[in-house]
Amino acid sequence: MHPLGPPPEEQHWVDTATELAAEFAKTAAAYDESTEVPRANLEALHASGLDAALLPRDFGGENLSYRSYGEIVRLLAAGCPSTACIWVMHVGAAMGLVEMSSPDSARFYASEYLAGRRFANALSEPSGGNLFLLPQQHAQPADGGFRLSGAKRFTSGCEIADHFLVNVLIDDKPTFFGAAADETIKYLPIGDTMGLRANGSRLVDFRDTLLLSERRCPPSTGHRPNRIGGGIAFLSLGVADAAIAALIEHARSRKIPTTGEPLATMQWLRFDLADVDSRLAAAGMYARHMTWLADQNSLEFNPATLRAKLLANQVAVDAAQLALKAGGGSGYLSTSPIQRILRDAYAGWVMAYSVEVCRDRISAILFEEANA
Numbered sequence: 563m564h565p566l567g568p569p570p571e572e573q574h575w576v577d578t579a580t581e582l583a584a585e586f587a588k589t590a591a592a593y594d595e596s597t598e599v600p601r602a603n604l605e606a607l608h609a610s611g612l613d614a615a616l617l618p619r620d621f622g623g624e625n626l627s628y629r630s631y632g633e634i635v636r637l638l639a640a641g642c643p644s645t646a647c648i649w650v651m652h653v654g655a656a657m658g659l660v661e662m663s664s665p666d667s668a669r670f671y672a673s674e675y676l677a678g679r680r681f682a683n684a685l686s687e688p689s690g691g692n693l694f695l696l697p698q699q700h701a702q703p704a705d706g707g708f709r710l711s712g713a714k715r716f717t718s719g720c721e722i723a724d725h726f727l728v729n730v731l732i733d734d735k736p737t738f739f740g741a742a743a744d745e746t747i748k749y750l751p752i753g754d755t756m757g758l759r760a761n762g763s764r765l766v767d768f769r770d771t772l773l774l775s776e777r778r779c780p781p782s783t784g785h786r787p788n789r790i791g792g793g794i795a796f797l798s799l800g801v802a803d804a805a806i807a808a809l810i811e812h813a814r815s816r817k818i819p820t821t822g823e824p825l826a827t828m829q830w831l832r833f834d835l836a837d838v839d840s841r842l843a844a845a846g847m848y849a850r851h852m853t854w855l856a857d858q859n860s861l862e863f864n865p866a867t868l869r870a871k872l873l874a875n876q877v878a879v880d881a882a883q884l885a886l887k888a889g890g891g892s893g894y895l896s897t898s899p900i901q902r903i904l905r906d907a908y909a910g911w912v913m914a915y916s917v918e919v920c921r922d923r924i925s926a927i928l929f930e931e932a933n934a
């Protein structure tokens with residue numbers, strides 16, 4: 563047991579995730595090729611009890627620690643990163659609605675979540691890019707609430723979602739709502755993503771959609787960590803784990819034609835592997851520290867998510883690039899897991915906050931700028 567790792571009484575949830583991830587790994591390549599959303603995997607996660615365990619105790623859950631949650635996301639991402647990405651978004655949207663809503667709505671969303679309904683985040687706007695918490699779309703007052711016309715982009719798992727966490731401007735102030743999927747919400751193809759191809763991102767078009775007053779989240783009253791910020795770095799750590807595993811498997815079996823020795827004997831590869839593996843260990847340890855801060859509800863959590871994501875995104879791309887170098891022509895084939903892992907690694911870099919935005923915000927903190 564590690565002080566920053568999963569508490570011993572939660573280890574059984576990590577074991578459950580280990581078993582599920584091994585199953586998910588068997589179909590990851592097929593889902594990547596078809597771009598079909600891995601619904602069966604998400605249902606298996608729900609059936610295992612993991613979804614319920616994350617709920618706060620007041621709503622019937624176990625308030626699973628961020629330390630265990632991070633470890634679980636990492637395991638799932640190593641097996642099937644599209645599944646892990648949709649799951650993080652599902653958990654993040656549902657927990658966000660439970661924690662931010664008025665008491666009646668919070669109970670409603672907790673019961674929907676426990677019943678297996680699916681949640682997604684419709685936050686990013688086509689014109690807003692990384693500024694997904696600063697919407698530019700105004701919702702207009704209407705009977706029973708507000709009406710929204712506008713599009714949200716890259717909503718993972720939108721087509722199987724029953725409920726969305728949406729943000730809009732009300733009186734020029736960013737405001738969260740829960741919105742149920744209905745006929746005013748359409749899913750428009752925006753082309754498949756290069757990596758995490760089965761994450762089901764579409765353009766979600768709201769046309770005069772009624773956002774009910776009772777599903778409006780009141781302004782936040784205090785600091786609390788969130789499951790997306792706490793989970794997203796672990797998506798990249800899992801992809802990095804998969805890259806190193808694929809590299810080792812290939813380098814052990816591939817013989818260098820001139821010497822007949824395994825590729826694993828090449829000094830350039832050994833040095834680079836040791837380097838990237840050590841940086842992965844450091845990124846993983848920092849991400850664990852970030853989850854420990856979340857479990858303490860520390861104000862240091864938010865800046866730590868930026869550092870954890872930056873380190874994890876970079877090491878995932880570096881590990882995947884090294885795997886491709888070791889894989890050579892074999893790794894470049896569509897039949898190799900390496901090419902998929904490299905594409906998946908870049909998704910973490912792009913997802914908000916992107917590596918560049920993380921760097922900018924960390925520097926803003928260091929320079930004590932107003933927007934930090």
Ligand SMILES: Cc1cc2nc3c(=O)[nH]c(=O)nc-3n(C[C@H](O)[C@H](O)[C@H](O)COP(=O)(O)OP(=O)(O)OC[C@H]3O[C@@H](n4cnc5c(N)ncnc54)[C@H](O)[C@@H]3O)c2cc1C
Nearest residue numbers: 651683684685686691692716717718913914916918919922
């Ligand atoms: C696989 C995947 C899944 C996603 N799932 C969801 C989801 O479920 N829900 C959701 O709401 N969104 C989701 N997103 C959207 C995501 O979170 C981002 O909002 C989006 O990818 C970034 O927007 P953009 O492409 O418009 O980039 P832009 O913000 O336009 O960025 C373009 C470039 O400019 C850089 N840049 C932008 N701003 C700055 C800055 N201030 N400083 C320095 N550099 C900057 C960026 O790093 C990037 O290189 C997902 C994205 C991906 C790739």
